[in-house]
Amino acid sequence: MSSTPSLDELRREIDQIDDAIHDLLMRRTRIVEQVGHVKGIEGGINLRPAREAVILRRLMARHAGSFPPQVMVRMWREMISALTRLQGPFAIAVFAPEDRRGYWDIARDHFGSAVPMTAVNSPAAALRAVAEGNATVGIVPYPAEDDADPWWRFLVNADGRTPRVVARLPFCGRGNARGEDRDALAIGPIPHEPTGDDRTLLGIELGADLSRGRLKDALEANRLPPTSFCTWHSRDPQGPSVHLVEIADFVAPDDPRVAALIARLSDMPVRVITLGGYAVPLSFPQDGRKG
Numbered sequence: 025m026s027s028t029p030s031l032d033e034l035r036r037e038i039d040q041i042d043d044a045i046h047d048l049l050m051r052r053t054r055i056v057e058q059v060g061h062v063k064g065i066e067g068g069i070n071l072r073p074a075r076e077a078v079i080l081r082r083l084m085a086r087h088a089g090s091f092p093p094q095v096m097v098r099m100w101r102e103m104i105s106a107l108t109r110l111q112g113p114f115a116i117a118v119f120a121p122e123d124r125r126g127y128w129d130i131a132r133d134h135f136g137s138a139v140p141m142t143a144v145n146s147p148a149a150a151l152r153a154v155a156e157g158n159a160t161v162g163i164v165p166y167p168a169e170d171d172a173d174p175w176w177r178f179l180v181n182a183d184g185r186t187p188r189v190v191a192r193l194p195f196c197g198r199g200n201a202r203g204e205d206r207d208a209l210a211i212g213p214i215p216h217e218p219t220g221d222d223r224t225l226l227g228i229e230l231g232a233d234l235s236r237g238r239l240k241d242a243l244e245a246n247r248l249p250p251t252s253f254c255t256w257h258s259r260d261p262q263g264p265s266v267h268l269v270e271i272a273d274f275v276a277p278d279d280p281r282v283a284a285l286i287a288r289l290s291d292m293p294v295r296v297i298t299l300g301g302y303a304v305p306l307s308f309p310q311d312g313r314k315g
């Protein structure tokens with residue numbers, strides 16, 4: 025005859041489970057340390073947002089039972105960031121002026137409580153912190169068409185040392201983070217890698233006027249489906265206009281579709297630069313997302 029287990033029995037079982045989880049955590053740490061050695065980047069950047077996204081999507085797909093999935097991924101985020109930090113220097117500069125702390129919460133939810141994080145007062149300062157090596161990753165607002173002085177235009181240059189977009193946050197839902205009405209992008213000197221569900225940001229500098237409709241047609245004709253546009257015009261009336269276009273696909277810097285786009289626009293001075301991109305975040309039904 026089976027009887028209901030006693031409180032003591034249940035708690036003994038919880039203790040055993042905790043030991044098993046803890047043992048696995050320590051084992052995972054040893055493996056990540058080996059990964060760090062294999063990557064072999066002494067003092068380099070070990071963060072791999074694409075690999076992290078794949079891990080979290082896979083776990084989400086197998087998740088079952090009543091444990092809240094957003095809490096499960098949050099636990100993994102804390103672990104993954106701590107383990108990334110074990111492999112080498114890792115620090116975050118977040119656009120979070122005193123009256124706007126929302127991105128701080130979003131960054132902390134993503135990169136965990138142990139990674140050093142500094143608040144800066146402008147997106148440009150976050151970019152500068154990354155460019156000067158004072159931060160591994162900068163957190164800046166997701167671009168909007170009406171940004172007066174858009175930070176993303178500083179990324180539109182071909183210098184291989186220019187930081188690139190590496191993630192969109194929140195990746196794992198907003199939870200109880202303090203409000204920002206926009207998502208954030210993470211910027212860092214990390215290559216854009218495919219995950220199977222990605223967005224890519226293209227910086228397109230045009231030396232002559234071209235309507236957005238024609239630019240859209242040219243992109244679509246080259247199988248680069250645009251999902252959003254922002255445009256910045258230099259103050260010099262003869263100067264170029266620079267478009268930030270988000271593409272609903274993974275586009276590598278040497279993707280032949282980019283070369284074909286440039287060829288198609290060859291009746292004007294044109295420069296197209298891949299500014300990185302991001303793995304499409306997980307979606308949780310209760311979470312309203314705004315770009």
Ligand SMILES: C=C(O[C@@H]1C=C(C(=O)O)C=C[C@H]1O)C(=O)O
Binds near residue numbers: 060071072073103104
């Ligand atoms: C272990 C690695 O390094 C980092 C830590 C990861 C992890 O804890 O799983 C995943 C990606 C990287 O950000 C890796 O590159 O695989």
